[in-house]
Amino acid sequence: MNNSTIKILRTICWIFIAVIILVMGTRLLSKNEIKVDETAQNWNKLLTILSNVEERYVDSINYEAVTEEIISSVLKSLDPHSLYFPPKEMKEADSALDSKFGGIGIEFNVPNDTVIVSNVVSGGPSEMIGILPGDRIIQVDGENIAGVKMPQDTMVSRMRGEIGTHVSITVKRPQVAENMDFMIKRALIPQNSIDVFYMVDDTTGYIKLSKFSRSTYAEFMSAMDILHKDGMKRLIFDLRDNLGGYLDPSLLIANEFLPLGDLIVYMEGRVRDRENIHADGRGKYKNVELSILINESSASSSEILAGAIQDNDRGTIYGRRSFGKGLVQEPIYYSDGSGIRLTIAKYYTPSGRLIQKPYKKGMDYDYDIIERYNHGEMVSADSIQIADSLEFYTKSGRVVYGGGGIIPDIFVPIDTTRATDFFVKCNRQSTMFKFAMSIADQRRSELKRVNSIEELDKYLSTLSLESNFLNFAAKEGIVPKKGEWEESKDYMMTYIKAMIGRYSALDEEAFYHYYHKIDNTYKVNSDSHYSKIINYNNKDGYIQIDEVKNKYFIQYVYNYVKIEAYVDKNELTSCVNNMSYILRSVKFNKTILESLIGENVLDYKEENFSLFKADSSSESFMDVVERTETDAYRKDLEDEKIELDY
Numbered sequence: 001m002n003n004s005t006i007k008i009l010r011t012i013c014w015i016f017i018a019v020i021i022l023v024m025g026t027r028l029l030s031k032n033e034i035k036v037d038e039t040a041q042n043w044n045k046l047l048t049i050l051s052n053v054e055e056r057y058v059d060s061i062n063y064e065a066v067t068e069e070i071i072s073s074v075l076k077s078l079d080p081h082s083l084y085f086p087p088k089e090m091k092e093a094d095s096a097l098d099s100k101f102g103g104i105g106i107e108f109n110v111p112n113d114t115v116i117v118s119n120v121v122s123g124g125p126s127e128m129i130g131i132l133p134g135d136r137i138i139q140v141d142g143e144n145i146a147g148v149k150m151p152q153d154t155m156v157s158r159m160r161g162e163i164g165t166h167v168s169i170t171v172k173r174p175q176v177a178e179n180m181d182f183m184i185k186r187a188l189i190p191q192n193s194i195d196v197f198y199m200v201d202d203t204t205g206y207i208k209l210s211k212f213s214r215s216t217y218a219e220f221m222s223a224m225d226i227l228h229k230d231g232m233k234r235l236i237f238d239l240r241d242n243l244g245g246y247l248d249p250s251l252l253i254a255n256e257f258l259p260l261g262d263l264i265v266y267m268e269g270r271v272r273d274r275e276n277i278h279a280d281g282r283g284k285y286k287n288v289e290l291s292i293l294i295n296e297s298s299a300s301s302s303e304i305l306a307g308a309i310q311d312n313d314r315g316t317i318y319g320r321r322s323f324g325k326g327l328v329q330e331p332i333y334y335s336d337g338s339g340i341r342l343t344i345a346k347y348y349t350p351s352g353r354l355i356q357k358p359y360k361k362g363m364d365y366d367y368d369i370i371e372r373y374n375h376g377e378m379v380s381a382d383s384i385q386i387a388d389s390l391e392f393y394t395k396s397g398r399v400v401y402g403g404g405g406i407i408p409d410i411f412v413p414i415d416t417t418r419a420t421d422f423f424v425k426c427n428r429q430s431t432m433f434k435f436a437m438s439i440a441d442q443r444r445s446e447l448k449r450v451n452s453i454e455e456l457d458k459y460l461s462t463l464s465l466e467s468n469f470l471n472f473a474a475k476e477g478i479v480p481k482k483g484e485w486e487e488s489k490d491y492m493m494t495y496i497k498a499m500i501g502r503y504s505a506l507d508e509e510a511f512y513h514y515y516h517k518i519d520n521t522y523k524v525n526s527d528s529h530y531s532k533i534i535n536y537n538n539k540d541g542y543i544q545i546d547e548v549k550n551k552y553f554i555q556y557v558y559n560y561v562k563i564e565a566y567v568d569k570n571e572l573t574s575c576v577n578n579m580s581y582i583l584r585s586v587k588f589n590k591t592i593l594e595s596l597i598g599e600n601v602l603d604y605k606e607e608n609f610s611l612f613k614a615d616s617s618s619e620s621f622m623d624v625v626e627r628t629e630t631d632a633y634r635k636d637l638e639d640e641k642i643e644l645d646y
Helices: 003-009 016-023 042-056 063-078 087-097 125-129 152-159 216-229 247-257 301-311 365-374 421-428 431-447 453-460 465-475 484-501 508-518 520-527 569-585 590-597 621-628
Strands: 083-085 100-103 106-109 115-120 136-140 166-172 180-185 187-190 194-199 204-209 234-238 263-269 272-278 289-294 316-319 327-333 339-348 391-393 399-401 541-548 551-558 561-567
Touching: 063 083, 063 339, 083 087, 115 125, 125 180, 136 152, 152 166, 194 216, 194 508, 204 216, 204 508, 216 247, 234 520, 247 263, 247 301, 263 301, 272 339, 289 301, 289 520, 301 316, 316 520, 421 431, 421 484, 431 465, 431 484, 453 484, 453 508, 465 484, 484 508, 508 520, 541 569, 551 569, 561 569
Parallel strands: 204 234, 234 289, 289 316
Antiparallel strands: 083 339, 100 187, 106 115, 115 136, 136 166, 166 180, 194 204, 263 272, 263 339, 327 339, 391 399, 541 551, 551 561
């Protein structure tokens, strides 16, 4: 066995899988027992076994294959995210996060089995030689990639390669009879992590972040600078389907929103002491109102950022429970170009919640998301499996729950209203995408002249999209049954407009302008613009402040109790703080509420409760609290409390 193999094996401290793999298929002719020092470390035992196999095994051994299988199996047995990468895969894994790679500069979709170019990177090699959106790539280096059911990652690998090398492609261009051949020189292609950013209205900005790469923080600050100059006072930060990436960008972004000293995240492991990461107070956007959108595919760095904002009560989280990937992984590289991503610690939110979801033996980790669908978590917050023992508290004392992933403040179910048979069939056959592409192919030059949403709306209204789409679907053998089109029409037509809008001069901004109209999570967030949500699930909680005759009228609702106040501008901050303190200090139970408001209290979610008044009373704030929370109110608290989150 060569030295490089030994070096790799010395990094692995597990044995049982290796033993199974190596003895599989062998047959012992006699009972030869080899004494093993019981005090020896497992890797010494492993090396002993491998040495015996090398000396005695009946057939020749492919050491490279055996070694790589052992390493992969061992790492898989540790946790779901410790991985081994052969040299080629290691390079690809790094390039995906480095914001650059050697490629041809296109974005594409594969609706059936053919690559359709959806966008061409500005200034990239494909644009320079004349590749256009809508081109169908049918051959790469003389090999057919269309109509052969080739995996999408294989298609990608055919087009990527070393910077400076060449690749030949053959394309089929709509409305052009002959196939077209191109020779493209691969170049450095930057990968932007921000899909789109723009002003939704006069004061609200929107940023969609797809991953955390090396360039993410710089991209984010550039986008924020532009939005801030455009008048942004509120940010909708979309982290849905963001699987994570590098840690540092998420920490730097969180730092921009948090005051000095706030804990962002901490890490801790078996051989790694706890490491706390705090905000340094130099963030530029500590006063920007913040909403974060997450879903079941928001993972890792996305969850760290969302957890930091939630636990510090800095913003409101909308959507569905995040993925639950909270393992700290360290890349370790080897001289042959291979490497491993080894878990060395775990991430915890400021309140102490472990982000990582369970992965104990016997749990079907890979199918966790499917299980969430099966037990109803995607359509009802009440179906989220949480344990009272996993209660944690935010900076202000608000209850949040652990157990894996980030549970949003405002739950938004998956939209099932559009799921008619007609919609499902069109979705499976990519009919909406193909129709949008057909329109873009026919009207590409006209679309490129559209420079505003108003112009795009007007232009699309002239295309008879509804009737043309139904005819297009019918040609593919898909015809809606009675009532199906009316049920699914709004969603499908809006989505089609979004996809067509991508091919206008507005690019992704046009897509999201339309898509947000059918995006429930975005719509719930928009509807909550004037209220700060302070609770989650089905319990009511919000602050609403209205300016009335140069004074402020405040309504603070929390756990079925409402406090109102009418104050001068200079009293606003202290009044809200006092309200919050009172509502979180008084331990409201059934007896207390009935004595204060009436026996029907539990039948109402908003009852006026004049516990606090902003007047000229000489009674101090703490006197109010102490007077309210009397011994009579505390009596039998634990026996009679109702399940309220205080």
